[in-house]
Amino acid sequence: IDTYEYKNIKFVYDKVKNIEEAKYYFTSGWLSTTDFNVIATLITTLIAVGLATIFSDEYQSNSAQIVLSCKRGKNKLVSSKIIAGLIYTAIVFIIINGVYMFGALQFDFIGWDKPLELFKYYMMTPFDMRIIDYYIAGLGTSFIGAMLFSLVTMLMSLIVKNNMISLLLSLGMYYSPAFVGSFIPIDSIARIFSEINLAEAVRIEGMFKFASTYNIFGNPVLYLTVLISLVVISIPVVVYLIKYFGKKQAI
Numbered sequence: 001i002d003t004y005e006y007k008n009i010k011f012v013y014d015k016v017k018n019i020e021e022a023k024y025y026f027t028s029g030w031l032s033t034t035d036f037n038v039i040a041t042l043i044t045t046l047i048a049v050g051l052a053t054i055f056s057d058e059y060q061s062n063s064a065q066i067v068l069s070c071k072r073g074k075n076k077l078v079s080s081k082i083i084a085g086l087i088y089t090a091i092v093f094i095i096i097n098g099v100y101m102f103g104a105l106q107f108d109f110i111g112w113d114k115p116l117e118l119f120k121y122y123m124m125t126p127f128d129m130r131i132i133d134y135y136i137a138g139l140g141t142s143f144i145g146a147m148l149f150s151l152v153t154m155l156m157s158l159i160v161k162n163n164m165i166s167l168l169l170s171l172g173m174y175y176s177p178a179f180v181g182s183f184i185p186i187d188s189i190a191r192i193f194s195e196i197n198l199a200e201a202v203r204i205e206g207m208f209k210f211a212s213t214y215n216i217f218g219n220p221v222l223y224l225t226v227l228i229s230l231v232v233i234s235i236p237v238v239v240y241l242i243k244y245f246g247k248k249q250a251i
Helices: 005-018 028-033 036-051 056-060 062-070 074-098 132-158 161-180 188-195 198-203 206-211 223-247
Strands: 213-216 219-222
Touching: 005 036, 005 056, 005 206, 005 219, 036 074, 036 161, 036 198, 056 132, 056 198, 062 198, 062 206, 062 219, 074 132, 074 198, 074 223, 132 198, 132 206, 132 213, 132 223, 161 198, 213 223, 219 223
Parallel strands: none
Antiparallel strands: 213 219
């Protein structure tokens, strides 16, 4: 009973033992409203297009000399751009999710109080939660992931100083890990590629579908907890890097 394998089985069992037995309910409206995979693709594309030039465009338009010669060109202007980029991300996030809210709205939100495991592909979820609980938790989790993606996009724009390359790198960081992971044999390395990445942090569906755990110091920790913790830790780190490289800018 002291082995990790036993602790992991008991940990997952304690999560799933009280889940309600599957029944049939009408939840069609919520299927589109909670389609975070498609929603994430739209949000990240708009973020990449909107923020990939936030720093690099000054170099592409040859205005960097003027900006960097200003008193606050390397300090407060950088901070202002970070804030503006995060506000833009929040607006995009709200608009896209607001549009998809009509999926549930057209059926008067019927099914909001039904168990999550009734959803297609969520029969193995370890979470004993309702659809509305999943939706609220998913929004919050996806929003944090979108914020990190926008910061990474701004960092790429600052470092490469080229609009097109910045855009391609940002989108590449979103799509490439899962793509690369699909070609690697199923082992710990492939799992990290396919699960611990920006894409999963924004589309979040994989965190709620299966009872996936990681061995952290001999104890099983849910994949959701691991990824969200890494995202929260990464956000201030990326902000610091943007400010650091912003001060190091040179003409």
